[in-house]
Amino acid sequence: MRNYYQFAFIILMTMCLLASCSQEEKKYQIGVSQCSDDIWRDKQNSELQIGAYFHDNVELRFAAAYDSDERQIQQIDSLVETGIDLLIVAPNQVSTISPAIDRAYDKGIPVIVFERKTNTKKYTAYMGADNYEMGHLMSEYVATRLDERGRIIEVMGLKGSSPAIERHNGFREAIAQHPGIQVVATLQGDWTEPTAYNMVKQWLDKNKGGEKIDLVFGMNDRTAMGARKAFEEAGGAMPLLCGIDGLPGENGGIRLVMDSLLDASYIYPTHGDQLLQLAVDILEGKPYEKETDLMSALVTQDNARVLLMEGEEVMRQSRNLEQLHEKANQYLDQLGNQRTLIFVALAAIFLLLALLVGIYMYYLQRARIQDERMQMEREKLDFYTQVSHELRTPLTLIQGPLDQLVRTDDFKNASDNARELFNIVRRNTHHLTGLVNKMLDAQVGTPIQEMTSAQVDAITVSQPIAAPTALTEQDEDAPTVLIVDDNSDIRTYLQSILQGQYRLLEAEDGKCGLELAREQVPDLIVSDVMMPVMNGLEFCQQVKKDDISSHIPVILLTARALERHQIEGYESGADAYITKPFSPELLLARIENLLQSRHQLKDLWGMKPATETAAAPVVSATTPAPIEDAFISRFKKIVEERLADSNLSVEDLAADMSLSRVQLYRKVKALTGSTPVDLMRKARLAKAQKLLQESSLTVSEIAYQVGFASPSYFTKCYKDEFGIVPGEARKP
């Protein structure tokens, strides 16, 4: 049992293990360290994320430093600590972030520097647009736009950040080629709108009333818009405003150009998806470009509308993709939940089944143990029954004859000493019987009826029985008793008890007993239970099953004193059950009682005295009687059919019923109390009585018709039966 539960537990654990194994495969963790947080970074981050959707095994971890060197250094270090597989970094300034990048790289983590440069060589790849070129081209545009003549202000990006440096260099080198253009101020910004606003406002305050400014070049669109705000506040002519970034969307540079808030912008490419692909290629060991230049383009009033449409379409597609991904994630979550649910349900079913099987096995085992215990108990009881049987039979043969002897004249005339000795023997026999009963009683735990010697004495005194006398020839009508017992002493003893009152037949086992019962049809059977060849229970069953013998009362006389044995006896059809050692009086009383209580069908033909019948004629000669059984019905039918045959003999009737003459005689006698010959005559007379009342036939005709050989004999018999002659029975 314990082994079974261990086995079930191991199976369950294996199921859990398999379920958890199939959960997740290894993911690439990519750290993204952004120097700041703004709409340009947002766009790039979301492109990175969309790029990651195309790779199941990629997970992104974003960090934004809000333009702070210290924060970015600390964020890179902690990303490295959490065990990222690759670092993408846009360093806030060229030199300040390099140590943190070096530390990551030295740990074997591939590093992609993006968009802003650093002064370390420890990076795996670089991707970004050419900021020098951008400054240069912007300068060419400005010169053309101002028609080679004008005053301009340049507002820089964060000091020390590579795009600010490169854009400035490109712009200034190119503008130097246009002598009509004068850069009246270069203001230090930090990529944010408020700083640009403040710087320009200060300058305007300082140069109030000065010559007009024709154009402001802000190094990004937010810077340009900060300058615009300052000029608006200051009043006066609004200069042309140029920026860089050229983002699509609500506050993006393209729309600002389209709405003429800016004069021009320059698309600074984000390309997050391309960046992600580069990272995956590096992680998967695929070939990749160490330096990637991203293409860029100028946004002016001429192309702003088209670029905005394009840009916003891309954004719309991206949003759709996001939603799609979210949906897919929801489905995956549901799927995951369902999988968990199914697994839990399966585990629960498995546990339940295991429990049920366990309980079933437990009960099976318990039932087996109980069966074995009961079997042992039965065997023990059978053993004691056997032993007690062995003791009870000789005890019966000592106790019974002693009880009988005590009532004889010989005993009464014996000397006092002899009588005393005799009584000692008798008392001790009873005592021994009591001990045998107690021994069995102790084994069974139920009291067994035991007759004390006092009770025995009481019976012998109150119901003295006559000494047995043999039956004479004239006692041929005495009831026949069949004794069936394998012990010849018991048979002899029973004979000594019964021979004065009954005719006796003997058999030494059930099989012989059955043959005798069928052949001789005795009035009663006394049978032992434990016998060779066929035991008493089987014998009793066969007797009761057979048509010929079924009516015979059976007394089982046995040493099997247990209640269970008695029940078995009655179940086999026995009419009485007497345990050994038995009192002869009890046996005689039981036999007498059974013989007397036989229900005999006396008036088989429903005959009434003729006087009564004259007044109330018999309607039917075959009114059914309550104890009438199949045998009697068959007998009546055959007799009635063959009534007219005056030569009909008992042998003929028996042959018709497939019986011997003796069998028919005894069976009919036992059931009706009359002989077959008597019954035949009664049947004829009953029929005659009917004809006398219902027909106009003459008495002689009726006599012949009902099978009488002579009318005078008919008249005699009729008178004997009904007390009147046939003529008197006729209707007036």
Ligand code: FRU
């Ligand atoms: C975004 C940004 C852009 C600019 C770039 C320079 O953080 O400030 O506006 O073009 O960075 O690195």
